[in-house]
Amino acid sequence: MLSFKSIAAFFSLVALVACQPADQQDGKVEQGFYPGAIEVGHLVALDMAPLFVAVEKGYFDQEGLDVNTRFFANPGDNNAALASGDLQLTVNPFTLPYLGAAAGGDFQFVASAGGVGVMEIVAQGELGVSSFEELIEYSRTNGSSVKIGSLRGDTLDVVVFKALEDRGSSYEDFEMVWFNDLLAMVQAFKAGEIDVLSHIKPYTTDLIVNFDAVSLGTNSSIWGVGTPNCVTMVMGDFADQYPKTVEAYLKAIRRGYQDIIDDPVEAAKLLSEGNYYQVDEQVLIAAMRSLPDEVYLRPNMNGVNTAIEDLVEQGYMEPVERPVYDPSFLDAIDQEL
Numbered sequence: 001m002l003s004f005k006s007i008a009a010f011f012s013l014v015a016l017v018a019c020q021p022a023d024q025q026d027g028k029v030e031q032g033f034y035p036g037a038i039e040v041g042h043l044v045a046l047d048m049a050p051l052f053v054a055v056e057k058g059y060f061d062q063e064g065l066d067v068n069t070r071f072f073a074n075p076g077d078n079n080a081a082l083a084s085g086d087l088q089l090t091v092n093p094f095t096l097p098y099l100g101a102a103a104g105g106d107f108q109f110v111a112s113a114g115g116v117g118v119m120e121i122v123a124q125g126e127l128g129v130s131s132f133e134e135l136i137e138y139s140r141t142n143g144s145s146v147k148i149g150s151l152r153g154d155t156l157d158v159v160v161f162k163a164l165e166d167r168g169s170s171y172e173d174f175e176m177v178w179f180n181d182l183l184a185m186v187q188a189f190k191a192g193e194i195d196v197l198s199h200i201k202p203y204t205t206d207l208i209v210n211f212d213a214v215s216l217g218t219n220s221s222i223w224g225v226g227t228p229n230c231v232t233m234v235m236g237d238f239a240d241q242y243p244k245t246v247e248a249y250l251k252a253i254r255r256g257y258q259d260i261i262d263d264p265v266e267a268a269k270l271l272s273e274g275n276y277y278q279v280d281e282q283v284l285i286a287a288m289r290s291l292p293d294e295v296y297l298r299p300n301m302n303g304v305n306t307a308i309e310d311l312v313e314q315g316y317m318e319p320v321e322r323p324v325y326d327p328s329f330l331d332a333i334d335q336e337l
Contacts, residue, residue, distance in 0.1 A: 031244055032241070032242055032243045032244035032245065033064065033242060033244045033245050033248075034088060034238075034241075034242040034245040036066070037066040037067070037068055038060075038065055038066060038067045038068070038088045038089065038245065038249070039068050039070060039086065039087045039088055039089075040067055040068065040069050040070065040087065040088070040089045040090065040091065040249075041069075041070050041071075041072050041078040041081055041082060041087045041089075041090040041091070041092070042069055042070070042071060042072065042078070042090070042091040043071075043072060043073075043075060043078065043091065043092065043182060043230065044071070044182060044183070044200075044203075044276075044277065044278075045113075045115070045118055045200040045201070045229055045230055046115050046118045046200060046201040046202050046287050046288070046291075047091075047112070047113040047114045047115030047118045047200075047228070047229050047230050048091055048113060048114075048230070048276075049114065049115070049256070049257075049260055049267065049271060049276075049288065050113070050114035050115075050253045050254070050256035050257035050259075050260060051069065051091060051113070051114070051253060051256065052069075052256070052271050052274065052276045053256035053257075053259050053260060053267055053270060053271065054252040054253055054255060054256035055067065055069060056270050056271070056274055057255075057256065057259070057270075059251075059252035059255045059256060060248075060249070060252045062252070063248035063249070063251050063252045064248055065245065065248050065249060065252070067249075067252075070087065073181045073182060073183060074180050074181060074182075075092050075093050075096055075151070075154060076096075076180075078090050078091075078092050078096075079092055079096045079099075079100060079107075079233075082107075082233060082234075082235060083100065083105055083107075083235070085235075088234070088238060088245075089232060089233065089234050089238075089246075089249060090232075090233045091113045091230050091231070091232055091233070092230055092231065092233055093154050093155040093156070093229060093230055093231075094109060094155060094228050094229070094230065094231045094299070094304055094307070095153065095154055095155050095158065095307065095308070095311060096233065097109045097231070097233050097324050098308050098311065098317065098320055098324055099153065099311070099316065099317055101320045101322065101324050102317035102318050102319075102320050103317075105235075106235055106236035106237060107233060107235065107236070107324065108233070108234060108235075108236055108239060108323075108324055108325065108326050109231035109232060109233045109234075109299075109324065109325055109326070110231075110232050110233075110234060110239065110246055110250065110325075110326055110327075110329045110330070111231065111232045111250055111253070111297040111298070111299070111329065111330055112226075112228035112230075112231055112232075112296055112297050112298065112299045113228060113229070113230040113231055113232055113253075114253060114256070114257040114260075114295075114296070114297065115201075115228075115229065115291055115296070116220055116225060116226060116291060116292050116296050117201075117218040117219060117220035117221075117225075117290065117291070117292075118200055118201050118218070118219070118228075118229040118230075119155060119156060119159055119198070119199075119200055119201075119218055119219035119229045120198075120199065120200065120201055120204035120205075120215055120217070120218045120219075121159070121160060121163065121196065121197070121198045121199075121215070121216045121217055121218075122189075122196070122197050122199070122204050122207050122208060122213040122214060122215055122216065123135060123195060123196045123213065123214050123216055124189075124192070124195050124196070124212070124213065124214075125212035125213060125214055126212070127146075127195060127196075127214075129214065129216070130214050130216070131216060131217075132163050132164070132167055132169075132216050132217060133167060135196065135216060136164070136167055136168075136169045136173060139169075139173045139174055140173060144172070144173060144174055144175055145175060146173075146174050146175065146195045146196065147174070147175045147176075147177050147193070147194040147195045147196070148160060148171075148174045148175070148176055148177065148194065148195070148196040148197075148198065149177045149178075149179060149185050149188055149189065149194040149196070149197045149198065149199075150176065150177075150178065150179070150185075150197075150198040151178070151179055151180065151182070151185070151198075152178045153311070153316045155219070155229055155230075155307065156198040156199065156200075157198070157314075158307045158310045158311055158314070159198060159219050159222055159223070159307070160198045161310050161314065162222050162223065162306065162307070162310055163216075163217060163222050165310075166222075174196075177193075177194050182199070182200070182203075183203075183278070185197060185199055186199065186203045186206075186207070189207060189211075189213070190207070190211055196216070197213075200229060201287040201290065202277055202279045202283055202284050202286075202287035202288075203277075203278075203279065205279070205283050205284075205286050205287040205290070206279040206280075206283045209282075209283055209286060210283070219303070223300070223302075223303030223304075223306055223307060224300050224302060224303045225292070225300065226296050226298070226299065226300030226303070227299065227300040227302075227303025227304060227307075228296075228299045228300075228304070231299065231325075232249070232250065232253070234246060239326065239329075243329065243332075246329045247329050247332050247333050250297065250329055250330065250333055251333055253297070254295060254297060254333070257295045257297070258295055260288055260291065261291065261293055261294070261295065264285055264288035264289050264291075265285055267288060268281050268284040268285040268288055269281060271284065272284060297330055298327065298330060299325065301325065304325070308320075
C-alpha cells in the first residue's frame with residue numbers, strides 16, 4: 001500500500017493532527033448529528049458496494065444525512081484526508097486505523113465496510129498452480145523469480161505474509177513487487193508483469209473469468225470468515241461529538257448490504273449504470289454472488305488481531321495499547337431492531 005517514505009510522511013501528518021486541538025464546529029448541533037454535508041473517502045473494492053448502493057437508492061437521505069463520496073486510488077491518501085479533517089468518514093483497509101493510532105492519532109473504526117472474502121490472491125494460469133503449497137514449491141524450484149504484487153503495509157500485504165508464513169515460507173522465496181495504486185496493480189497482472197496478485201473483488205473475479213487467473217485463497221480462508229478487508233473509519237472526536245451521524249451512516253450501509261444479498265443482479269445493474277467499477281456487469285454479479293447470505297458488519301477481531309500482530313512483526317508499527325475498534329455504534333442500531 002505505502003512505501004516506507006509515504007508511511008513516514010503519513011505518520012508525520014498524523015502526529016501533527018494529534019497535537020492540534022479539535023476543530024470547533026460552527027452552527028447548531030442537534031441530537032448528535034453533524035451540521036453539514038458528510039464527506040466519505042473510499043477505494044474501489046467490492047466491500048464498498050453497500051456504500052454505493054446506499055447512495056444510489058437514497059438511503060443516506062432517508063436517514064437524514066447529506067453524503068458526498070470521494071474516490072482515492074491510494075489508502076494512505078484516504079487516511080491522511082481523514083486525519084486532516086478533509087473527510088468525516090473513510091472506508092479503508094483495517095490496517096490503516098492501527099497504523100494511524102500507532103503514530104499517535106485518534107483513529108478508530110466502527111464496523112466492517114460490507115463484504116466477506118473480498119480479498120483474494122490469484123496466480124497466472126500459466127504457472128499451473130492452484131494452491132499456496134503448489135506456488136511455494138514452484139517458486140523454490142524456479143528460484144526467487146516468481147513475482148508477487150501487493151501494497152506495502154496494507155491488508156493485501158499481511159494476508160500474503162500470513163498465507164506464506166503458515167506454510168513455512170516467506171517473502172524471501174519470492175520477488176515482491178510493491179505498488180501504491182490499486183488499479184495499476186491489476187493492469188500489471190493483465191500485462192504479465194507479475195505472476196501473483198494480492199487484490200480485491202470484483203477485480204480478481206474479472207481476472208479469473210476473463211484472464212485465466214486462478215484463485216489461491218481469500219482473507220476468509222487465511223484469517224477466518226468475517227475478517228474484513230475495509231472498515232468504516234472515523235476520528236475519535238468526531239465519533240464522540242456526532243454519534244447519531246455515525247449510527248445513521250451505518251443504518252444506510254446495512255440497508256445497501258442487504259439489498260446486495262437479496263438481489264445481486266439488480267445491485268450489479270445499478271452500480272454498472274453508475275460506473276462504479278471498471279468491470280463488466282456479469283463479473284460484478286459473479287463477485288456479489290460469492291458473498292455469504294448474511295450481513296457482516298461486525299468484524300472477526302481474531303483475524304484482525306492476527307493481521308495487526310503481523311504488521312508489528314514486519315516492523316511497520318509499534319503495538320497499540322488502546323482499543324481501535326468501537327462496537328458501540330453497531331450495538332446502538334442493533335438495539336433499535
